[in-house]
Amino acid sequence: MSNPKTANVVIIGGGISGVAIAWNLAKKGVKDIVILEKKTVCSGATGRCGAGIRMQWGAEQNCLLAKMSVEFFENANEILEYDRDVEFDQGGYLIVAGNEKENEQFKKNIALQNSLGIPSKHLTPQEAKEIVPHMDETQIVGATFCQKDGHLNPFNTTEAFAKAAERLGVKILKKTKVTGIDVKNDKIVGVETTGGYISTPLVINAAGGWAQEVGKMAGVDLPLYSERHQILVTEPVELIQDPMYMAFSLNIYIQQTPHGSFIMGRSNPEEPRDLRQTSSWQFLHEMINTCTTLLPPLRKLNLVRQWAGLYNMTEDAQPIYGKVDNVEGFWLACGYSGHGFMLAPATGILLTEMILGEPLSIDITNLDLGRFERGELCFETSVV
């Protein structure tokens, strides 16, 4: 099969965002969509992430985006006609507060979340322990819980989108790296790849950790940077923990997958800004010290593997959605700052609506590239 020479839309990046956008565009009748993936689908941040999804956010817009995604994920196997299972495990998110200040903020968040129809609730440490019995409740001052939150299998979820997109005619070119973006008279005209040149009027930058580099190819210096986040997985054990356990103040999340293994990740505020995806031994100590303090019995688990993936960060830890004003045909779906996976269903729907000029299901026009110049940042405090 030779690669296409022309396309109506070229999406750079075969992660969850890229395939979700492709599927949505194709479903709306857009033809000749090509996804360019430098390695294999799901080999970047998507395949390395914790794949959690929560509606417990501190900003209204994020709550709504997450809610849209949860509702999609609940029916993803059926909507995407997937022959396997995206493994959406709605065991909830238990978000613990390490201090009173955080606890008070959580109470405010819950009021907001409940007003938006998100069934979250505030818990005392004792109530939290009923949900995660192996926790040391003395380490926390309170918690919030939403049963509808949960986590998925990121590989299967991405495959489900990718296969559904391919059935609608989307071409996914794996091991095809973008080497240049052809811009003439401030207009996208094509993309140079290791598999040949593709003429196209429209390029979507969904390159995750490499979005800044892709931006430069089109002559745009995007206000993005990447940093590695590390994660580890244990050997499988009996299922003992339903919810994702998360602590913003300690920068950690800990979940048990349906397979039985525990996956846990931690952010390091001092992480340098670069494209390294290597692992460090320091992470092991930091992660395990925190984990075994909060959930002491987990000390008996066996570590099998550690790895790292890239967060693509913006100054306000919110994604950039929309077009680039001075390069016609260049669209952005990047800068997720660590929550690109959970936003993907919404990303697919909303970016498609934007590109096709349709009314937006949720107003995300404030998440445009221009907000950084305008100084209208959209801060969200509830992040790891």
Add this chain to the structure above:
Amino acid sequence: MYLKTGVADKELVSNALPTEERRASGPYAIIECFQEIPCNPCTEICPFGSILPMDDINDLPRMDYDTCTGCGLCAAICPGLAIFIINESYSDTVASVGIPYEFVPLPQKGDVVKMMDRAGEFVTDGKVLRVVPNKKYENTPVVTVEVPKDKVNEVRFLQLKQEAEVAMPTADPNDEENLPDTTIICRCENITVGEVRKMIDQGYDDFDELKRLIRTGMGPCQGRTCRHLIMQEISRKTGKKFEDIELGAFRPPTKPIQLEQLIGGKEDV
């Protein structure tokens, strides 16, 4: 044939023998080493310099039969157990053969043993004349056995007792596919060849793709056992060259370790 069976061809053996005249005039060593391998202890042990020095350690050993006395040190030291001590003039009626023999129990002087040829086939009975333990030479005993003169360069092994013949019955033709889908390929995660094939058929053709989707190589061994088998299966099904298939990532630790062993460590962080 030697390369297929391990049995040296007759010609190779007869070429290694000294002249008829030398054969009739006392003990000699025969070196049945017919492949150039890097090895030279025999050249260094011979007290008479009969095994000629090698230019290159891979050279085949060469013998000066004029000086060889059949003392047997070379038979004791050869790591390949490829040297035998022949005495065709042991008596008017019989010859003797010295065979390096690393089995227990050792035969005793006077025992009658079965003498086998280079293919392990029975040739004749023989009487043990002596057993030299060779403690100094890493305990490779040399057992010298009296055998008929015409058999001395046929027999190369001895057996103390009758052992069962190796039965090689032909079974009914096996009509199953040689490697059915149910065969396990990844033991940690209990994944069958069939599951792997199904994914390859869908276009997944590198190790990490399969790992993400069906967990091959995700278990505690991290692919140490199955990585190559899976790559072979990808190669077989797709026609891709083995070396063109990506191995996927190697991630620490090399073996599972209990989390509690990692508690602490702050002094280094």
Add this chain to the structure above:
Amino acid sequence: MREVDIAIVGGGPAGLMAADAAATNGASVLLLERDGHLGGQLVKQTHKFFGSEKQYASVRGVKIATILEEKLQGMSDLVEIWTDATALGLYEDGVLTVEKGKEFVKIKPKRIIVATGASEKFLTFVNNDLPGIYGAGAVQTLMNVNGVRPGQRVLMVGAGNIGLIVSYQLLQAGVEVAAIIDAAPTIGGYLVHASKIRRAGVPIITSHTVTRAYGKEAVEGATIVALDEKWQPLPGTEQELDVDVICISVGLSPLAELLWQAGCEMRYVPQLGGHVPVRDHHLKTTVDEVYIAGDLTGIEEASSAMVEGRLAGLAAASSLGFKSDSLEADILDCKEQLKSLRSGPVGDHINQGMAQVMLDK
């Protein structure tokens, strides 16, 4: 954090020689061995080794292990030995993490010599998970370390040196070997090994492979089949063998996980047994602090592993400024020995392989 001049991962023939060479030149050495004792595969080798005097030819492998270990014990001021110590990770900051007994330890060596050897390749065939199917290394451990016979009657799959030697050791232990089969058209191992097994009555059947094991709870038999020139099974040639053990000896893969982790450049070289590190003539990888020796550099005999170990030990010590009067001569000697060991026909494929991974010519 534990600091040392040179950390050596692997206490087999290469690692032991490396430790000796490095310490002899004055470098402090920490030798890590995952097993409870030093020697690596040497301790299972009850046969006499090939090679020349410098590589302990005609000495049994197990005794070589003792000799090398005793040498190190004489240098205890410079050489520290940790057994039951498994290297877990080699990180970008040069830190080596180790599980020592039940303790997690971090080491920051100035140089590291990775001499982790190889792991056994395996085969896929029907019922290959039945009890009674072993790798050749496991059979050697059972018999020669633990004194346990693996069974009564064995099918050996693979006629390379390991398959031949283990078959011989099985016979010595009083276990019957029903046959040695090999998929290749010719015997891969040394013919003197083949001959000594053959004359004991064990058939060696080339161009054959195993297609299935059968048995209820454990192996009761095996089906073997002839292969054509394209290594495809010939229908109608199936034979069944009554065996209770199937021993797999189909080759080794360099065990290079730490090098992959450390980001060393690797290349696929079939002649060397798989993916092996790119290196210079002093066995330095593309990561400056990381040296290599032994089967990890390419599957060869223990004699080469020992010389490589010595070379890596000398080179690593030299790179840190340690010098003895004979250092340069010793390095040259190692190179000469390796050249000599590989100069014959059985070394051809090694030389072809080496040519593909050498940084300097």
